[in-house]
Every structure is written in C-alpha cells, then in structure tokens.
Amino acid sequence: MSLSWENLVVGYAGREALNRPFSGTLEDGGIYAIVGPNGCGKSTLLKTWLGLMQPHSGMVSLNGQPVGPREGVLTYVPQTHKVNRYFQISIFDFVMQGFGRRPPERSDALQQVREALVQWELSADADQSFHLLSGGQKTRALVARAILSKPKMIFLDEPLANLDQCCQEKLMNTLHVLAHRQNICVVMVDHHFEAYEKFLSAKFVFERSHNEEICSIRYEPKDDTCCRTP
Amino acid sequence: MLQDSLIDLTTLAAFWDADFARMALLCTLLVGLMCGLLSPTIVLKQRAYTGDTLAHLVFPGIVAGYFMSLGFELPLWASLIIGASVTGLLGSVLVEKLERILSLPPDSAAVVTLTGFFASGVVAVSKVRGTRIDLERFLFGDVLTLSVSEAVLIAVALGCVALTLGLLRRDWDAWLSDGEFALLVGFRVRLIERLFPILVTAAVLTGLFAVGGLMMSALMALPAVILPPKSALSWRTVVLSVSLALLGLIFAFALDWPVGSTIVLLGFILVLIKAIVVSLRHRAVVQKIQRVS
Numbered sequence: 216m217s218l219s220w221e222n223l224v225v226g227y228a229g230r231e232a233l234n235r236p237f238s239g240t241l242e243d244g245g246i247y248a249i250v251g252p253n254g255c256g257k258s259t260l261l262k263t264w265l266g267l268m269q270p271h272s273g274m275v276s277l278n279g280q281p282v283g284p285r286e287g288v289l290t291y292v293p294q295t296h297k298v299n300r301y302f303q304i305s306i307f308d309f310v311m312q313g314f315g316r317r318p319p320e321r322s323d324a325l326q327q328v329r330e331a332l333v334q335w336e337l338s339a340d341a342d343q344s345f346h347l348l349s350g351g352q353k354t355r356a357l358v359a360r361a362i363l364s365k366p367k368m369i370f371l372d373e374p375l376a377n378l379d380q381c382c383q384e385k386l387m388n389t390l391h392v393l394a395h396r397q398n399i400c401v402v403m404v405d406h407h408f409e410a411y412e413k414f415l416s417a418k419f420v421f422e423r424s425h426n427e428e429i430c431s432i433r434y435e436p437k438d439d440t441c442c443r444t445p
Numbered sequence: 446m447l448q449d450s451l452i453d454l455t456t457l458a459a460f461w462d463a464d465f466a467r468m469a470l471l472c473t474l475l476v477g478l479m480c481g482l483l484s485p486t487i488v489l490k491q492r493a494y495t496g497d498t499l500a501h502l503v504f505p506g507i508v509a510g511y512f513m514s515l516g517f518e519l520p521l522w523a524s525l526i527i528g529a530s531v532t533g534l535l536g537s538v539l540v541e542k543l544e545r546i547l548s549l550p551p552d553s554a555a556v557v558t559l560t561g562f563f564a565s566g567v568v569a570v571s572k573v574r575g576t577r578i579d580l581e582r583f584l585f586g587d588v589l590t591l592s593v594s595e596a597v598l599i600a601v602a603l604g605c606v607a608l609t610l611g612l613l614r615r616d617w618d619a620w621l622s623d624g625e626f627a628l629l630v631g632f633r634v635r636l637i638e639r640l641f642p643i644l645v646t647a648a649v650l651t652g653l654f655a656v657g658g659l660m661m662s663a664l665m666a667l668p669a670v671i672l673p674p675k676s677a678l679s680w681r682t683v684v685l686s687v688s689l690a691l692l693g694l695i696f697a698f699a700l701d702w703p704v705g706s707t708i709v710l711l712g713f714i715l716v717l718i719k720a721i722v723v724s725l726r727h728r729a730v731v732q733k734i735q736r737v738s
Contacts, residue, residue: 229548262625265629267625267628267629284628284629284630284631285631289629290626290629290630291625291626291629293623293625293626297623297625298622298623299489299490299621299622299623301488301489301491301673302489302621302622303673303674303675304618304621304622304675304676305675308618308675308676309622312615312618312619312622312623312626312627312630312632313630314630315630315631315632316615316616316630316631316632316633317631344675345622360626361626364630
C-alpha cells in the first residue's frame with residue numbers, strides 16, 4: 216500500500232494556500248504524526264491525503280491511482296463534533312458502520328462489534344445514543360468503528376484530546392500493534408505527543424519562518440525506513 | 446358554531462360515501478406515508494427549510510405550466526408538473542451554487558433564491574390580465590379536488606421514496622451520522638446526495654395540490670421533531686405521520702377547516718406539548734438534585 220503526493224499544496228478552495236509544495240510517499244506500517252501550531256493546515260493535509268478535499272495544487276495518489284474512497288483501504292477518525300449531533304444513533308449501530316457496505320455474516324458481525332465495545336469499554340453503553348456519551352467515550356467509539364473497517368491506512372484527527380491518560384496509552388498501544396504487527400500506516404494529527412514520542416516512526420512538522428506567510432512541511436524521521444521524501 | 450361542527454361529526458360516516466372524500470382520504474394517507482419516510486432525513490440533515498424553499502421555487506414553474514397548457518394543449522396537471530419540476534430543480538441547483546461560490550450559510554442561500562423565484566412568479570401573474578391561477582390552492586392545497594391522475598403521481602413518488610430508503614437504508618444511516626467516514630468506507634454517499642434533493646422535490650411537487658407547498662414543508666419536518674428517529678427509515682415516524690394525516694383529515698372534515706392546515710396545527714400542538722413535558726421533566730430533575738445537595 217503506497218500513498219504518494221507530488222508538489223502538494225493544501226488549502227480551502229478560493230482561499231490562500233497553507234503550505235509550500237512538498238512531495239513524499241508513505242508505504243510501510245508505522246505511526247506518523249502531523250504537528251504544528253493551530254490553524255496551520257494539519258487537518259486540511261489529513262483530509263487532502265484521504266481524498267476528502269481537493270489539493271490547492273499538486274496531486275495525491277494511492278497505489279498509483281488518484282486517491283479516493285475504496286472499501287477497506289483508508290479509514291478516518293474525525294474529531295467528535297463531526298458526527299451529526301441530531302442523530303440519536305445507538306453506539307452499537309454506530310460502531311457497526313465500520314464494516315461498510317459489506318458486513319460479514321450477521322452473527323459474526325454482531326460478535327465482532329460486541330468484542331470491539333468490550334475492548335474500548337463501551338459495552339455498558341451499547342444501546343445509548345452516541346451524543347449522550349462523554350467526549351472520551353465518543354472518541355473510543357470512533358476508534359472502534361475505524362478499526363472494525365480493517366483498513367490498510369488509518370488517519371486520526373486529534374484523537375488524544377478528549378482521552379484521559381489511561382485511554383491515551385491504550386489507544387497508542389493499540390495503534391502501535393496495528394502499525395507494527397499488521398503493517399498498517401497510522402497518520403495522526405495531535406498536540407499531545409510529548410509522552411508518546413517513543414511510539415512515533417516519523418513526524419511531519421509544519422514550520423513557519425519569521426518572514427514567511429505560509430508554512431513549510433518538514434519530514435522528521437525516527438528511522439529511515441518508513442517514508443521517502445525527495 | 447362549535448356545536449354545529451360537532452353535529453357535523455355525526456354525519457361524518459355518510460360523508461365518506463362520496464368519491465371525492467375517499468380520494469381525499471387516499472391522497473392524505475399517501476402524503477402522510479411519504480412525509481413520514483422523508484422526515485428523519487429532512488430533520489437530521491437540517492434541511493427542514495427545503496420543503497418551504499421548494500414550495501416557493503416551483504411557483505414560477507406553475508405559472509409557466511399554466512401558460513404552457515394553453516399554448517400547447519397539454520393537460521393542465523402535466524404542464525404544471527413539468528413547469529414546477531424545471532424551476533424546482535433549477536432553483537435547488539442555484540441554492541447550492543450560491544452557497545458554495547459566495548460561502549453563504551445554507552439558509553441564507555435558500556431564502557435569497559426562494560424569494561427571488563417567488564417574486565418572479567408573482568410579477569408574471571400580475572402582468573398577464575385575465576390569468577386565473579389559484580394562489581391559495583398552490584400554497585395551502587385542496588385535497589377535496591384531487592383527481593385519480595394526481596393520486597397516481599403521489600403514489601409513484603411515494604414508491605420511489607420507499608424503495609430508495611428501503612434499499613439504501615444502511616448507506617443512508619451512515620451518511621446521516623458521518624458522511625465523510627461513510628464515503629471512505631464505501632457507502633453510496635454520492636448516490637444518496639444526488640437522490641435526496643430529487644426525492645424531496647418529487648414529494649413536494651406531488652403533495653403540492655393535496656395539502657399545499659407550505660404544508661408539505663411542515664409535514665416533512667413535524668414527525669421527526671416529535672419523535673426523534675434512530676434511523677433514516679423509522680417506522681414510528683411513519684406511523685406518527687400517517688396518524689397525524691388521518692386525524693387531521695377527520696378533524697378538517699368535521700370542523701370544515703382546510704385539511705393541510707389542520708394536520709399541521711395538530712402536529713404543532715404535539716410539538717408544544719412535548720416541549721412542556723420535556724421542560725417540566727428537566728425542572729423536576731434539577732429540583733431533585735438541589736434537594737439532594
């Protein structure tokens with residue numbers, strides 16, 4: 216699985232670009248952090264890589280094809296407020312959506328959802344509406360749903376923000392297992408990596424010099440096997 | 446006066462013997478079913494203004510359709526549907542474009558477009574002498590004058606809505622809860638995003654002459670406001686919508702009120718009752734907590 220981008224500049228349509236062009240490829244399992252100050256374009260970069268936003272310029276491709284939705288390949292853990300707050304969907308049904316359009320046989324699907332809910336300590340709230348949960352519980356439900364989709368690459372937008380320390384560690388350990396045992400590429404935007412540097416394979420750092428208006432994105436590897444940048 | 450109305454209730458059974466009354470019952474049931482099916486999506490996607498917008502967008506099309514029926518010797522109902530469909534879809538696309546190009550909030554884009562379209566219809570009517578377009582019927586409908594062809598149109602629209610929701614229920618639910626995730630894991634989000642405005646347009650157009658455009662807008666929002674749904678296809682919302690439609694029809698016949706307005710009034714009363722109950726329950730919980738602390 217290879218996600219590559221060439222001369223990529225991200226930003227909202229009709230607004231100013233958020234970064235200088237940069238190129239690279241993500242192919243091996245590992246945890247990759249996107250870090251930088253507020254408003255620099257971290258989440259925009261994440262969404263552009265996912266194919267949810269058009270790049271300002273440049274291109275993103277997945278296995279040589281333009282990036283776009285493909286079942287069981289890419290998945291996403293958005294910030295909790297991205298889930299429709301008026302929809303009283305139960306946690307069980309919400310997590311079940313992780314299977315996408317083609318769930319396994321019903322009894323198998325139900326069993327897998329139950330196990331995911333137990334793993335993420337949500338089984339007591341299975342019939343509860345998603346929006347009656349705390350911020351941390353919501354994040355856990357989002358992570359459970361994403362992992363259930365059995366992706367090759369998983370993108371997370373500030374997943375640590377609502378979690379207590381115990382759940383943060385649990386999430387990082389789970390992502391570490393996914394990255395290194397199942398060779399899944401994990402890309403995370405967050406501000407809380409201080410305690411979890413040891414889990415990271417590399418960082419994409421948004422940097423702005425004093426005299427520059429837009430950021431450059433610097434690739435900072437912990438080891439040199441995971442991502443190539445020209 | 447109320448006494449006279451209550452006396453009328455005793456003769457209600459005989460009233461159903463008339464063909465027009467049975468046709469009104471059938472059409473009201475079909476419209477109730479259709480609104481109950483669409484209500485969860487309309488409310489959960491925060492598109493309650495869509496029906497209202499469409500009701501106004503189709504007005505110039507109705508005027509054009511009226512003239513088309515004179516010029517091309519088309520049946521009136523067919524030319525009205527063609528005219529209304531064209532301006533309804535055109536207006537919907539314009540709302541979306543204005544929202545995107547000018548970065549407007551969706552309600553502002555809708556209000557600007559709907560008033561513009563409605564105004565153009567009013568100007569067209571005022572400039573042509575001798576035009577007899579029943580504006581009141583367009584706004585509030587008249588279920589007592591419906592024909593078989595109009596009932597068939599409502600039934601076809603209902604069939605399309607029911608079939609689409611039934612076949613795409615899981616995709617629809619995923620789109621309603623988190624569209625971006627749904628798209629990434631392969632749910633048919635793009636298809637639903639295209640189908641949804643078409644289905645709403647079909648529902649509003651076909652219900653236009655039964656209960657009126659403005660009433661359709663309310664009927665599509667009320668069931669899911671009263672009973673928040675847990676799925677895009679919610680049976681309790683459908684049952685509530687059909688019950689409201691039937692009760693409204695009976696009350697309207699008994700009290701000699703307009704059918705669409707009576708159904709909407711019943712729904713509005715239920716919303717007020719719900720608001721009072723929720724507020725009292727909330728107050729009771731707060732008082733209990735204060736007593737404990």
